[in-house]
Amino acid sequence: MAKDNKTPQKKPRFSAWWIYGLIAILLIGFQFFGSGNLASTKKTTTSELQEYLRNGDITKILIITNTNQAKVFLSEEALQKDVHKDVSDKPLFPSTGMVPQYVLDYGDLQIFQNEITEIKKENNLDTIVEFDKESKLFTDIIFSILPFVLIIGIWIYLMRRMSGGAGGGAGGQIFNIGKSKAKLFDEKTDTRTSFKDVAGLEGAKEEVEEIVEFLKNPDKYTSLGGKIPKGALLVGPPGTGKTLLAKAVAGEAKVPFFSLSGSDFVEMFVGVGASRVRDLFKQAKDKSPSIIFIDEIDAIGRARGKNNFTGSNDERENTLNQLLTEMDGFGTNTNVIVLAATNRADVLDKALMRAGRFDRQIYVDLPDIRERKEIFEVHLRPIKTAETLDLDFLARQTPGFSGADIANVCNEAALIAARKEKKAVTKQDFLDAVDRIVGGLEKKNKIITPGEKRTIAYHEAGHATVSWMLEHAAPLVKVTIVPRGQSLGAAWYLPEERLIVRPEQMKDEMCATLGGRAAEKVIFNKISTGALSDLEKVTKQARAMVTIYGLNEEIGNLTYYDSSGQNEFGFSKPYSEETAQTIDKEISKIVEEQYQRAINVLEENKDKLTELAERLLEREVIFKEDLEKIFGKRPFEKEEVETEQKSVAKEEPAPEESAKENK
Known part of the structure; x- marks a missing residue:
């Protein structure tokens, strides 16, 4: 038996506009039919009425006293006359009462009544004259109710707009404002993402996969007396893959998956946030086993203040209190796991972070070189490449890049290739994309004087020379004096990926960073504002050595770093004024030592520095090979080969522009 492949037609959805339209039709119909159906009634004047009355054509006159209107009814014989042929037609619609042939508006009732009475006496007529009051009950009711209807309608419209739009769905209607705005994902239609699409993040992915396994096979874990975790918090920098x-998880779990943002609980009305939390967990419990995912949970999970400065009811704290109760209170939900993501775990409330609510904290860190290679493999699938790309090389060229940054590199490379009218993406397009993202767009038409260009060339050559001559400084990859983004020149390096950093390594990096200003001093005996980002970088590094890492002999093994982030909002320093002066002196001492060291290195290699700068002025862009021709092989080449490396751009901002933080 053949199956009927016809798709069932969707029934039209009910709309409130249907009711509005029906009411409008009824009102029009009532006015049309209830008005006496005056299709065959004609307006007349007082003089014509007196003439018809003298001729004996009128059988009845109905005087409406409250409207100053009179209705005239003709006899059957009068309707046969030609003078009344316009009103002799029968009404279009049947009426329950008699329909007048004429109506007229009179002025003074007493005068009008006396005239009719006089004509009746003169002509000995038996015309009936009656008095009545016309009822306007319906019209009065309409006009008395209409203002309230309009006010209520406007209020409902505004409430629907403020609570998420005039459409349907939870929170869309005024009576659903306390309902949850969580989107329920259907694994068959809504999401196709699986764990195969998540490259790198092996540790985080393993823990998340186990959560999915908890829901699929709970008996495997509970049979030994264990309990399913109630929540997992994904923590990490932006773009690392938390969402x-x-x-x-939504694609793999095969269970109801509720997804929403922390800001979805926030509303201008008091009590709405807590109400939405209750409704969310009620829905999840009804569909258990299920998963709730709250993105950017710091919107409602911030630490609660001890002092209520406003003296009012704090809606955010009420929402957080309700969330704490739902996650681990007397009415604890079973088989409901809460996933949450944030890049600001330091501001979250301690009660939210404790075991029993978020049992697991999964740190999603920036990918290392191996993980970056896997991420490139995922994002290169839809890219049409002209050659087999060296993914190890691309991974080394993108240090400190998150997964989102790598996706942006692949997309930017495709756009650059399309802009050049290419049929496929090449290796050079990826390198240009990295330069574009790290350094900004090239501005070859930027007006720079020859003197400024020469200063920039020696500045960049100074960076390259010092970094080439120091053991722990990052070796150079490329230098350019073409303006790019906010910078007037840029240098790309291959620094090591270190997990711990030693003082000598930090000092070599600071010395190489100050090589630009040192070159200006050595060659021109003048300095400029072009070293703004350099000074910012080395000042931060020196301050970190003294106040954070305890790498200074004068301060000793002390740190003034507060990992909880509470110290940032304090109004007092965690050290005395005397210690503050010592810190300032030590920071200045470290920076000046490395600056003098950079000057000494450049003085020893002044001829090579000049040759490098002149070549840079001639070509505008030079590479590692050019440095090898001038300086020879770097003496620390063996360490570079053995160590996993990456590239990073260091920028020199224009004097009038602020420094841009380097990746």
Whole structure:
């Protein structure tokens, strides 16, 4: 038996506009039919009425006293006359009462009545004259109710707009404002993301996969007396894949998956946030086992203040209190796991972070070189490449890049290739994309005087020379004096990926960073504002050595760093004024030592520095090979080969522009 492949037609959805239209039709119909159906009634004047009355054509005159209107009814014989042929037609619609042939508006009732009475006496007529009051009950009711209807309608419209739009769905209607705005994902239609689409993040992915396994096979874990975790918090820098992991869970779990943002609980009305939390967990419990994913949970999960400065009811704290109760209170939900993501775990409330609510904290870190290679493999699938790309090389060229940054590199490379009218993306397009993202767009038409260009060339050559001559400084890859983004020149390096950093390594990096200003001093005996980002970088590094890492002998093994982030909002320093002066002196001492060291290195290699700068002025862009021709092989080449490396751009901002933080 053949199956009927016809798709069932969707029934039209009910709309409130249907009711509005029906009411309008009824009102029009009532006015049309209830008005006496005056299709065959004609307006007349007082003089014509007196003439018809003298001729004996009128059988009845109905005087409406409250409207100053009279209705005239003719006899059957009069209707046969030609003078009344316009009103002799029968009405279009049947009426329950007699329909007048004429109506007229009179002035003074007493005068009008006396005239009719006089004509009746003169002509000995038996015309009936009656008095009545016309009822306007319906019209009065309409006009008395209409203002309230309009006010209520406007109020409902505004409430629907403020609570998420005039459409349907939870929170869309005024009576659903306390309902949850969570989107329920259907694994068959809404999301196709799986764990195969998540590259790198092996540790985080393993823990998230185990959560999915908890829901699929709970008996495997509970049979030994264990309990299913109630929540997992994904923590990490922006763009590392926290939301992507949640999408993969939605695609793999095969259970109801509720997704919403922390800001979805926030509303201008008091009590709405707590109401939405209750409704969310009620829905999740009804569909258990299920997963709730709250993105950017710091919107409602911030630490509660001890002092209520406003003296009012704090809606955000009420929402957080309700969330704490739902996650681990007397009415604890079973088989409901809460996933949450944030890049600001330091501001979250301690009660929210404790075991029993978020049992697991999964740190999603920036990918290392191996993980970056895997991420490139995922994002290169839809890219049409002209050659087999060296993914190890691309991974080394993108240090400190998050997964989102790598996706942006691949997309930017495709756009650059399309802009050049290419049929496929090449290796050079990826390198240009990295330069574009790290350094900004090239501005070859920027007006720079020859003197400024020469200063920039020696500045960049100074960076390259010092970094080439120091053991722990990052070796150079490329230098350019073409303006790019906010910078007037840029240098790309291959620094090591270190997990711990030693003082000598930090000092070599600071010395190389100050090589630009040192070159200006050595060659021109003048300095400029072009070293703004350099000074900012080395000042931060020196301050970190003294106040954070305890790498200074004068301060000793002390740190004034507060990992909880509470110290940032304090009004007092965690050290005395005397210690503050010592800190300032030590920071200045470290920076000046490295600056003098850079000057000494450049003085020893002044001829090579000049040759490098002149070549840079001639070509505008030079590479590692050019440095090898001038300086020879770097003496620390063996360490570079053995160590996994990456590239990073260091920028020199224009004097009038602010420094841009380097990746």
